[in-house]
Amino acid sequence: MPGYLDREEADRGEANGGEVRCLLCQRIDPPFERAVAYGSYAGGLRDLIHVLKFEQVRPAAAVLGRVLAETIANLEKAMPVGTIVVVPVPLHTSKQAQRGFNQAEMIARSALKQLSRPNPNSKRFDLLTGVLLREGDTESQIGLTSHQRRENLRGAFAVSDPTRIVNRDILLIDDVYTTGTTACECARVLLRAGAARVWVATVARTLKICDVISLPEKEFSVPCSQFSVSPPSCTEN
DSSP: OOOEEEHHHHHHTOSGGGOOOOHHHHHSOOSSSEEEEEEESSHHHHHHHHHHHHHOOTTHHHHHHHHHHHHHHHHHTTSOSSOEEEEEOOOOHHHHHHHSSOHHHHHHHHHHHHHTSSOTTOOSEEEOOSSEEEOSOOOOOTTOOHHHHHHHHTTOEEESOGGGTTTOEEEEEEEEESSSHHHHHHHHHHHHTTOSEEEEEEEEEOOOHHHHHHSOGGGGTSOGGGOOOOOOOSSOO
């Protein structure tokens, strides 16, 4: 079962065996409710994501969708009743044209297909594309400091039609949660546009220095689907 922490649990340091955040992480709460990932951005999971994004092997999205569906199913227990709006993190139009697709959207579609199989007529999740836009063709985040990452994404996202998300609960989907900068910026934009709450689900999650310090050694030997996600942060690189 994928692990997750909410903001209150993270502050108390009571979840996931009492792991705690670094002082910088503790000072700033993320704008979303919870972030959850299936596993570590390493090994086979990393290879699958790379095959999809950089080699355009689209069938990989079905495999990644299945693991994301498992992650969403566990997160769903903490979400309110009613329909949840699913919003993939968008690519800039030029980047999407170059790649030929948005990997976050492809993975989200596959995951929701898996989740709807027990009851295809159920409307628990409502995929909305085109509501969150990436207006700025930003430079790569690789190698940027935390401040540079935030500045790079400032004003990069916008909501095309706020009426589609006003007072609705949002599940933001992406392939990898790295530092949380993208997730935080997307969540802020969605909340400013009137969304009630935002959750985040990704296929993989990178490890930061504070994670390595706080995670018990045994966490590194468990299967990928058992990997516990440590508290998210908007400030780290």
